[in-house]
Amino acid sequence: MSRKFLMLAILLSLVIYACQKNHSPTEAYTSPKYAGLLAVPDSGYIGSRIHLFGIPFDSLSSNNFERFVYFTGLKYPVQPYIFTSTDVFVEVPFGARSGPIGFKSEDSSYLFPNFKVLEASPDSGVTVKHYNLNYPILEKDSYMIDFNDALIKWQGTVHADTIILFRKGFCGDECTFKDIIKLLDTHSDLPEFLEATRNDTIHCCFYSTYNDTVKAGILKIQDYDAHGLISGRIFYRNKLNTPTSFVFWYDFKR
Helix, strand or coil, X not given: CCHHHHHHHHHHHHHHHHHHXXXXXXXXXXXXXXXXXXXXXXXXXXXXXXXXXXXXXXHCHHHCCCCCEEECCCCCCECCCEECCCEEEEECCCCCCCEEEEEECCCCEEEEEEEEECCCCCCCEEEEEECCCCCCXXXXXXXXXXXXXXXXXXXXXXXXXXXXXXXXXXXECCEEEEEEEEEECCCCCCCEEEXXXXXXXXXXXXXXXXXXXXXXXXXXXXXXXXXCEEEEEEEEECCCCCEEEEEEEEECCC
16 A cells, blocks of 8 residues: 555545534434423523523533533533523523524433524624513613723713714723624614624733624614613624623613
8 A cells, every 4th residue: 555545544534533523513412312301481582591490400510411501503502691400591592593402411412302593693794673582681781890890881972873882991900891882873763783893902911902893693672762771782603603792781861
């Protein structure tokens, strides 16, 4: 066997092995399945809160389970916002599609097989719609605590028909962040989306900036008054290809 042919055979074997190891999210559920995981509700919009129960969550870590929830359509799992021994609460992430959701380990899975996602996540552009989630946005939901333990709130300004919401603070000793949302007042019940950017700047050593601009997402407006209260939430996939979101709330009358 020639050296060239041998190297080609080795390369082909590595490619086949890599393909076998790189399972899609759906293939993650082909291992033995354990019934009992329940989801309420059994359908939801992007951002809806889902209650998972019916299995012994307190035993997951001892059985080599990850404390993350897998959704069909996503390459990576998402972290619940509440995880107890009997209940898990998670939000439907941007990019999720109808299909199984659940937990998995190396040799088994707990899943709810038929969760229905009621809206599609756009591949490009930002869709603006009325708020349709199963919980209200409260002002405190938009607060952040920065690196210096300061309470960060949204601020706002208006230039002609352009509404600008922003907040800024510290993300480290020598690091600052700034979030900006720009909307166009169309003098109707919903604004037009212009821009949303998250910016981190490191001021020491090698000066650098990290900009994460929303290029595809869903903007859900709960309150909209160009001269009063504006609140809502943006769901999108960040530069690291991870589903994320942020809540905004600002009252121009204050």
